[in-house]
Amino acid sequence: MKTDFKCPHCSNLLNAGPNIVFTSRNRKGKEGIIMLHPELGNYSVNRHPDFDVPNDEMLEFYCPYCKEQLKSEKNPYLAWIRMSDETGLEYDIHFSRIAGQHATYKITGKNVETFGEDAGEYLDDLK
Ligand SMILES: [Zn+2]
Incomplete structure (x- = not known):
């Protein structure tokens, strides 16, 4: 078993190859596919160049x-998915919806692990 990412609503798998795949919408209402790196703390993003996402856009x-x-109930600025690791353990993953902001949280029970230099931003809401 390896690391998988799932929709918390329907439990379908969101990872394909080296990506976690989402449909997304920017502030202007334009829709696009966005792919995030499955390694927590790696913020490389893949999207079509026509899907315009300026830094600081939510x-x-x-x-x-x-x-x-995929909205987090902890904070409106965060998105929420589920992750299972190679041992089968499950985690809640919350990450910033703001382009260019590097904040990711891996949560199991009361244990919160943080990734990204902006992780301090929402930490109080996740404890
Ligand atoms: Zn779903």
Whole structure:
């Protein structure tokens, strides 16, 4: 078993090759596919160049299967997905919806692991 990422609503797998795949919408309402790196703390992003995402823009992330918005209940600036690791353990992953902001949280029970230099930003909401 290896690391997988899932939609918290329909449990379908979101990772394909070296990407986690989302449908997304920018502030102007334009939709596009966005692919994030599955390694927590790696913020390389793949998207079509026509899908314009300036830094500081807040994106909406959606599950490509069930179309539910992947919104964190902890903080409106965060998105939420599920992760399972190679041992089968499951985690909640919350990450910043703001382009260029590097904040990711891996949560199991009361244990919060942080990634990214901006992780201090929302930490109080995740404890
Ligand atoms: Zn879904």
